[in-house]
Amino acid sequence: MQRDNWDDLRFVLAVAEEGSVSGAARRLGVNHATVLRRIAAFEEATGVEIFDKTARGYAVPDAHRRVIEATREVDRAVQAVGRMIHGARAPVTGDIRVTATDSLCQIVLPAIVARLGRTVPGLRIELISSNLHIDLARSQADVSIRPALSLPDDLRGERAGVLGFGLYRARTGDGGDEGAEPWLEPSGALARSVVGRWVAGHVDPVRITGGADSFMVLRELCAAGRGLSFLPCVIAAGDPRLVPAPGIAPRLQTDLWVASHVDLYDIPRIRAARIALAEGLSEQGAALQGAA
Structure with missing residues (x-):
């Protein structure tokens, strides 16, 4: 395999x-x-011909699975080298991309990020709102x-608190027969x-x-009855x-x-942002966990 074929291999993988x-x-992104x-x-x-091309999509025949596994290992190595180089030249100041759920991005993190901007003005925080697990x-x-x-094996971090969940219904509803009351379900990544x-x-x-794949959307559907x-x-x-709907389900x-x-854990600017974010979340522990 020629070295200049690696870029094509990214597409194969x-x-x-x-x-x-x-x-x-x-x-x-192409x-x-x-x-x-x-x-x-x-x-x-x-x-x-690396793929079996069918109406249902592209499948890898068993005979070629080792090629894909080897390609995946090369991809991991290339990504690791890139992260290490990035970390070696990264300054204490700079951009930090923070991914979190839409609920946290909209309700919890703006105040924490604003305070971080005042205490560590050299850091610029970009919030990426996604309920999917960003790679x-x-x-x-x-x-x-x-x-x-x-946490999965490739991530390292700090436990910043507990996120509590309760069961709710619309205030305008009378609850009706609890045995027949309709439910909304978390879908997608949720x-x-x-x-x-x-x-x-x-x-x-x-x-x-x-249902919905967003707790923010589920909240609006619930409020609408x-x-x-x-x-x-x-x-x-x-x-x-x-209003809470007690007695139907446990608090979770x-x-x-x-x-x-x-590979990025000890980069100074990322470590500083992570510690500040964890401290901010810890300070909001009671609100995040919810009343007992």
Whole structure:
């Protein structure tokens, strides 16, 4: 394999992991035609048709899975070298990209970031609001603030508190028959959260009348009377449109982490931002956890 084929291999790996050309194009930030051209270039250069192309997408035949695994290892090594070089030349001041859920970005983090801007004026914080787990290995963000039971092996960070969830209904509703009251479900990435798993395991699907992949959207649906919804206490407890729905489900909670990729953990500006963010979240511990 010639060294100048590595760039084509990035496209091969993206298609293999996403399962489609369109998914790979979104991930790499290019158009559909560029992905097709790069895949064709790779296959022509190697004489190997790397994918089975079907109506359902692009699949890797068993005979070529070792090629994809080897490509994935090269990608990890290239990303690690890039992170180390970036860390070696990174100043104490500069831009910090912080990814967090939309609930945290809208309700909790602005005040903490504003204070950080006053105490460490050399740091410029960009908030990336996403309920999906941004890939820190690809340097899409420097710090991740996430509710999770634990951190994956490639992340290292501090536990900054506990995020509590309560069950709520619209204030204008009378509650009706609790055995028949409709529910809203967390969908998308939220389906894997502690509340998403509880709803999936305890609520009859026939009672679920809708859902959303955002707690901020679930809050609005709940306030509009669409059904019961688990919500983070920090975004729901002060909303006059909502009231708790006690006695139906347990209070749930999960740890809240402030983390960086292991290769970026000790970079001074990232460490300073991470510590300040963790301290700010810790100070809001009671609001984040919710009243007992």
